[in-house]
Amino acid sequence: MRCPRTLTLLVALLALTPATGNAESIVVGSKNFAESRILGEMFARLIESRTDLTVERKLGLAGTQVCFEALRSGGIDLYPEYTGTGLVTILQESPRGDAAWTLDRVRREFLSRWDLWWLAPLGFENAYELAVPSEVAETHNLRSISDLVALAPSMTAGLGYEFAARDDGLPGLERAYGLRFGSVRTMQQALKYQAAGERVIDCLDVYTTDGRLVVHDLVVLADDRGFFPPYEAAALVRGATLQRHPEIGAVIGLLTHALSEERMRQLNLRVEHEAEPVERVAQDALEALGLVGARAVDTVSSRHRSLWRYMWENRRDLGARTLEHLFLSGAGLLLGIIVAVPLGLLLERRRRSAEPLIRVVGTSQTIPSLALLAFMIPFFGVGARPAIVALWLYAIFPILRNTYTGLRDAAPEVVQAATALGMTPAQVLRRVRLPLAMPVIMAGVRTAGVITVGTATLAAFIGAGGLGEPIVAGVQSVDTTVILSGAVPAALLAIAVDALLGAIERWLRPRGVGR
Amino acid sequence: MQPPVLSAMRLGKRFPTGVQALVDVDLDVAPGETLVLIGESGCGKSTLLRMFNRLEEPSAGEVQIRGQRATDLDPIELRRQTGYVLQEGGLLPHWNVARNVELVPELLGWSATRRQQRRDTLLELVGLDPALYASRYAHELSGGQRQRVAFARAIAADPDVILLDEPFGALDALTRVELQEEFARLKARLQKTMLLVTHDLAEAFRLGDRIAVMRQGRILQCAPPRTLQRQPADAYVGELLAHAPEVPE
Ligand SMILES: Nc1ncnc2c1ncn2[C@@H]1O[C@H](COP(=O)(O)OP(=O)(O)OP(=O)(O)O)[C@@H](O)[C@H]1O
Ligand SMILES: [Mg+2]
Numbered sequence: 001m002r003c004p005r006t007l008t009l010l011v012a013l014l015a016l017t018p019a020t021g022n023a024e025s026i027v028v029g030s031k032n033f034a035e036s037r038i039l040g041e042m043f044a045r046l047i048e049s050r051t052d053l054t055v056e057r058k059l060g061l062a063g064t065q066v067c068f069e070a071l072r073s074g075g076i077d078l079y080p081e082y083t084g085t086g087l088v089t090i091l092q093e094s095p096r097g098d099a100a101w102t103l104d105r106v107r108r109e110f111l112s113r114w115d116l117w118w119l120a121p122l123g124f125e126n127a128y129e130l131a132v133p134s135e136v137a138e139t140h141n142l143r144s145i146s147d148l149v150a151l152a153p154s155m156t157a158g159l160g161y162e163f164a165a166r167d168d169g170l171p172g173l174e175r176a177y178g179l180r181f182g183s184v185r186t187m188q189q190a191l192k193y194q195a196a197g198e199r200v201i202d203c204l205d206v207y208t209t210d211g212r213l214v215v216h217d218l219v220v221l222a223d224d225r226g227f228f229p230p231y232e233a234a235a236l237v238r239g240a241t242l243q244r245h246p247e248i249g250a251v252i253g254l255l256t257h258a259l260s261e262e263r264m265r266q267l268n269l270r271v272e273h274e275a276e277p278v279e280r281v282a283q284d285a286l287e288a289l290g291l292v293g294a295r296a297v298d299t300v301s302s303r304h305r306s307l308w309r310y311m312w313e314n315r316r317d318l319g320a321r322t323l324e325h326l327f328l329s330g331a332g333l334l335l336g337i338i339v340a341v342p343l344g345l346l347l348e349r350r351r352r353s354a355e356p357l358i359r360v361v362g363t364s365q366t367i368p369s370l371a372l373l374a375f376m377i378p379f380f381g382v383g384a385r386p387a388i389v390a391l392w393l394y395a396i397f398p399i400l401r402n403t404y405t406g407l408r409d410a411a412p413e414v415v416q417a418a419t420a421l422g423m424t425p426a427q428v429l430r431r432v433r434l435p436l437a438m439p440v441i442m443a444g445v446r447t448a449g450v451i452t453v454g455t456a457t458l459a460a461f462i463g464a465g466g467l468g469e470p471i472v473a474g475v476q477s478v479d480t481t482v483i484l485s486g487a488v489p490a491a492l493l494a495i496a497v498d499a500l501l502g503a504i505e506r507w508l509r510p511r512g513v514g515r
Numbered sequence: 516m517q518p519p520v521l522s523a524m525r526l527g528k529r530f531p532t533g534v535q536a537l538v539d540v541d542l543d544v545a546p547g548e549t550l551v552l553i554g555e556s557g558c559g560k561s562t563l564l565r566m567f568n569r570l571e572e573p574s575a576g577e578v579q580i581r582g583q584r585a586t587d588l589d590p591i592e593l594r595r596q597t598g599y600v601l602q603e604g605g606l607l608p609h610w611n612v613a614r615n616v617e618l619v620p621e622l623l624g625w626s627a628t629r630r631q632q633r634r635d636t637l638l639e640l641v642g643l644d645p646a647l648y649a650s651r652y653a654h655e656l657s658g659g660q661r662q663r664v665a666f667a668r669a670i671a672a673d674p675d676v677i678l679l680d681e682p683f684g685a686l687d688a689l690t691r692v693e694l695q696e697e698f699a700r701l702k703a704r705l706q707k708t709m710l711l712v713t714h715d716l717a718e719a720f721r722l723g724d725r726i727a728v729m730r731q732g733r734i735l736q737c738a739p740p741r742t743l744q745r746q747p748a749d750a751y752v753g754e755l756l757a758h759a760p761e762v763p764e
Contacts, residue, residue: 411608413601413602413603413605414605414606414607414608416570416601416605417599417601417605417606417607417665418605418607418618419570419594420565420568420570420594420599420601420605421594421595421599421618421619421622421668421669422591422592422593422594422595422619422622423591423622424591427622432607435609436608436609510608510609511609511611511652512608512609512610512611512652512653512654513608513609
């Protein structure tokens with residue numbers, strides 16, 4: 001096997017993937033909920049309009065770990081974070097003081113440990129709280145979490161995945177208040193509100209600035225034991241970035257104490273409930289603060305439009321997403337072929353070690369996609385690179401397995417005849433076994449193709465773009481139109497890729513084989 | 516008597532699985548002679564055949580080809596000089612008839628024109644019209660036609676030894692007889708040294724100059740058909756040949 005050449009190709013392909021966090025453009029990240037996206041978009045627009053720097057957006061990264069790892073590894077330069085999250089989730093400390101103490105603590109620790117800077121707070125807190133439908137609050141006269149303790153065993157709580165697991169979420173709360181819910185259902189942030197409105201759940205975790213508190217008529221229960229730590233919002237920036245471009249500090253500084261909780265709730269409401277595009281909401285907020293000039297935002301709202309109309313009006317963005325999607329899955333698949341086919345050839349000659357090895361590779365298939373994607377971040381940052389590596393790992397197994405079995409089982413009597421007439425083993429491989437195994441190998445490639453196209457939808461969670469982007473955004477704003485505008489093309493793409501690979505398979509299939 | 520083309524001396528074969536496929540086999544095949552191997556299934560006929568083009572290597576004794584030890588010959592070259600036909604023909608399904616027949620000449624580096632001439636001659640020799648059949652694929656041929664192509668392929672580079680492992684075994688009775696007769700004619704014309712495995716006694720008697728009866732890896736008796744029938748070496752051979760056709764004087 002020409003191992004060095006394969007490796008070189010692999011490295012070259014990886015190098016070709018769009019670079020993240022390079023010197024020329026500033027990469028702004030955010031988590032995957034409306035407020036974080038709005039703040040990220042505001043940062044991006046401020047930098048774009050007030051400096052000469054270009055900005056790359058990696059908005060909607062999946063959760064704190066992903067954002068923080070991305071920041072630390074240089075995949076992004078800054079993102080909006082909350083002091084409480086920094087203290088509890090990242091530093092893994094228990095909350096001990098008020099807002100000022102918390103800010104001071106995270107500032108000092110982040111600076112000394114990782115050279116990461118907390119800029120001045122934006123002016124509002126987005127703390128965790130528990131809320132109940134106002135009807136429930138009135139009937140049982142609930143005002144604080146302490147009031148809830150007696151009632152909780154008969155209640156179903158609907159909690160976000162993070163909240164249910166975090167120490168500053170449910171587990172801590174249970175300890176602090178002796179609180180026990182009858183049952184707990186974890187669900188997507190956005191779906192909880194609907195569930196509460198329909199009374200599928202009786203209690204839920206909310207953020208103070210959540211616009212949907214108003215819409216769904218929810219009452220926030222007072223944290224009378226001061227369990228929830230302060231969650232002041234602020235920009236978290238790499239020290240290296242600030243050193244190279246000090247103007248970023250100055251520009252983001254314009255937002256110091258510029259946003260109240262009331263104001264943030266309204267902005268969130270527009271995105272989460274009115275399904276307005278984040279770009280427009282961010283632009284409006286900056287205009288209202290007099291920080292940027294008036295400017296039309298050329299995005300399309302999904303409000304009151306049919307799916308087809310929305311997709312048509314949004315075609316440029318969807319087209320770009322489709323290309324990203326194809327690029328990600330195509331690169332993953334190609335790398336998969338480059339590695340798996342030669343490996344299959346090699347293993348076929350070492351049958352004894354082949355079966356166990358293939359089984360080990362097969363376990364890669366059982367790793368949940370999102371976990372695998374998240375696992376890549378410390379090594380590859382965020383963006384296309386880790387996504388392609390993950391997709392590549394997924395693509396290897398079906399191709400490897402089919403290459404191996406296809407070669408192993410290729411018509412034995414034909415192979416025997418070819419050998420008996422004086423073909424060298426290399427000739428038998430190239431001129432007989434490979435052509436005969438081709439349909440089986442291509443079937444593996446086809447399976448891998450469909451898997452990568454399907455899994456690439458999740459790449460949006462680590463900022464790699466693709467058709468998962470509208471799906472993730474749509475799930476957050478409970479907007480079926482937006483979800484479908486990503487899901488429909490993704491499904492069509494999977495069908496098209498399957499058909500295309502099928503056509504290639506028929507085209508590559510030697511005449512006279514496999515009918 | 517001329518020196519034998521093929522010979523086995525105290526040849527033994529034990530597979531890694533522990534199966535003793537050949538025991539103390541001594542055998543000579545004279546130039547131009549057709550020697551037929553018969554015996555019940557699993558007695559080692561194919562294994563013995565495959566020793567002569569080094570698809571199997573001896574674990575005891577030795578194989579000689581034209582007086583040279585097989586192990587001293589380059590296996591690839593040896594195989595290119597030895598015809599081989601197996602039961603299902605083993606035609607490469609993704610190559611057409613022309614390419615299949617030209618396989619060994621191509622491996623030997625013959626020019627394209629020489630290969631084509633040779634291919635057409637051979638197809639005509641085995642009774643297939645080149646214009647009609649050269650561009651066909653195996654799945655577009657009948658079983659009998661496939662065996663004709665396989666035979667043409669085996670003699671394409673004009674080897675003087677041909678090994679045939681039940682070449683007519685998978686054919687229906689009529690086609691089989693037809694091909695056997697044609698084979699008998701070709702045999703007389705080509706004057707090749709042939710080693711042929713069969714389960715069909717009639718075939719053995721019709722085509723064999725001598726017949727070797729095998730049992731459990733040993734050769735019980737090797738003699739011309741008539742001798743075999745008149746003086747069987749033991750009861751087993753006698754029983755086996757009880758149903759053989761009468762050999763004309
Ligand atoms: N590659 C191998 N590995 C292990 N055992 C083998 C191998 N090839 C043949 N054998 C065994 O050697 C013995 C002789 O096999 P062989 O194929 O020579 O029999 P045969 O006389 O040709 O039988 P048939 O008439 O059924 O073709 C059998 O017991 C068979 O199972
Ligand atoms: Mg056999």
